[in-house]
Amino acid sequence: MATTSIPTSHHVKNLDLADQGRKRIEWANQSMPVLQSIRKDFIKNQPLKGLRISACLHVTTETANLMITLRDGGADVALCASNPLSTQDDVAASLARDFNIKTYAIKGEDNDTYYSHILAAIDHKPQVTMDDGCDLVTILHTKRKDALEGVIGGTEETTTGVIRLHAMAKEGVLNFPVVAVNDALTKHMFDNRYGTGQSTIDGIVRSTNVLLAGSKFVVAGYGWCGRGLASRARGMGADVIVTEVDPTRALEAVMDGYRVMSMAEAAKIGDIFCTVTGNKSVLRQEHFEAMKNGAIVANSGHFNVEIDIPALARLASSKRAGREFVDEYALRDGRKIYLLGEGRLINLAAAEGHPASVMDMSFANQALAAEYLVKNHANLEKKVYSVPVDLDKRVARLKLEAMGIGIDRLTPEQEEYLASWSEGT
Structure with missing residues (x-):
């Protein structure tokens, strides 16, 4: 395990890159109307007020807008990279300088630095974790068990991480409930496929x-x-x-x-x-x-x-x-x-990751899953949960509305027919 000393507030390549990073974050935000809608709701209702969140995600323009949404919902956020080559350095600089988000990520970081950044995010003493690949959760359960106390739940972004979490739950070692964001239809059917x-x-x-x-x-x-x-x-x-x-x-x-x-x-x-x-x-x-x-x-x-x-x-x-x-x-x-x-x-x-318009749905699920954990963690077991269907459909509805698309609704007669068994041919 790495012992590299990491500053407490941020560790990014160069804060001078922040101006360009902020422009690109704003550009991505234009293509994320679902997350914008959730952010407005978060600003009004503060569902994450006082909550410490540590996220281990790809540090991209889209992730930046998720972090800003969580922050605006009242959370105290720390972010590290979930892959040594996936960080956009200008975005990391802007998050640290412009948005007061603890950010630990440098594109091309070596293995020691990568894990030191995860440890720095864990030093934030998270109550909720957000993972993409389960590295942060794995370190919490192995090298940093001291930080497990106080964690009420987590979310997982990708297939690989969900596989690892199910293995942990099966062995009985998972210490808190985790929502598998990747299992949401509005995540994997669009992010995984089109993104x-x-x-x-x-x-x-x-x-x-x-x-x-x-x-x-x-x-x-x-x-x-x-x-x-x-x-x-x-x-x-x-x-x-x-x-x-x-x-x-x-x-x-x-x-x-x-x-x-x-x-x-x-x-x-x-x-x-x-x-x-x-x-x-x-x-x-x-x-x-x-x-x-x-x-x-x-x-x-x-x-x-x-x-x-x-x-x-x-x-x-x-x-x-x-x-x-x-x-x-x-x-x-x-x-x-x-x-x-x-x-x-x-x-x-070698590229910029998924387009913002598809990550809009994935990260809307992340934000709503965090809110769900805050409201329901006391009733959840230490296992892996799918995103609730109502949240999944909410994301789909918001996306359609943002695209200017209307769809039909069931009539009362149709609802009754689908709910009954007595009416046949």
Whole structure:
């Protein structure tokens, strides 16, 4: 565990970047009308008054607007990065300087600094945690059990973190209730699918300038993120191949019109590979050994363990930076494999992450989940909860209203019909 000394108020790259960061935060806010609506309600009713919140999230313009919403709802907020390469340094600077939010995040921070920043957020003595990947909660339950007292609950943003939390709950070690924001329909059906799909393509293209049209694009995993990525890659003209371990998802990919095969087969023919599984060693030595010269390898799952980078390094005779966020591994047989963004989230390492308009719904769920925990924590068990359906639908309604879209309502007769069983043919 890192022992790096971190200042108490903030640790960012350069406060002089704050002016640009504030402009970009304001730009994102224009595309987040649902969160704006919740923020107005929070300002009026102060549901988080006096509450200490520690958040471990990607430090982006969208996250900044969530933090400001929590602060305006009365919370005392501390924020650290949930990935060493996902921080937007100008945004971190603005949060610290302009919004009085304790911020600990620097793009490209080393492992020690990354964990020191998490420890600094824990030193805030949170009553509510907000996580993206469960690192903060894991440290709370291992290295910093002293800070568990007083935590009334937490929220989790992403699939990988929810998986870890369910494992903790199953083992009986989870010390407080956590709301799985990722389980909300208005989160994973839109953020994971449309957000990950678009932003991952953005990161791959920005870092390589590769032409997707005509390429063989291998998507590892056909969950919501994989669905979105496959759809967007096909939309750019790629020949999309899907690999899966789940037979139902594999069948769905086939029915959606993709080629489905094992990674052993795909490795021989793919031009671009992107993992979105939430598991480890999805791309490993036997796959690297089969790849053709010039293969591009990326990850858009939460942790870089999806790609066995040590195995790739062992196969290589040399490694060099080919472009920004592109590492060229020269293999001993003369082939070259290109790893993007150190195997970390390519959509945040080389691009800006999800568009604000989709994160609007995800972070609306985060804000409402925090309010829900404050109101209901005394009646909740130490386990993982889904976002209540009424909150999920509230987010959807607000989003539709912001888009100027009206929908039908059930008539009393229809409500009665759906609630009864006596009326048949």
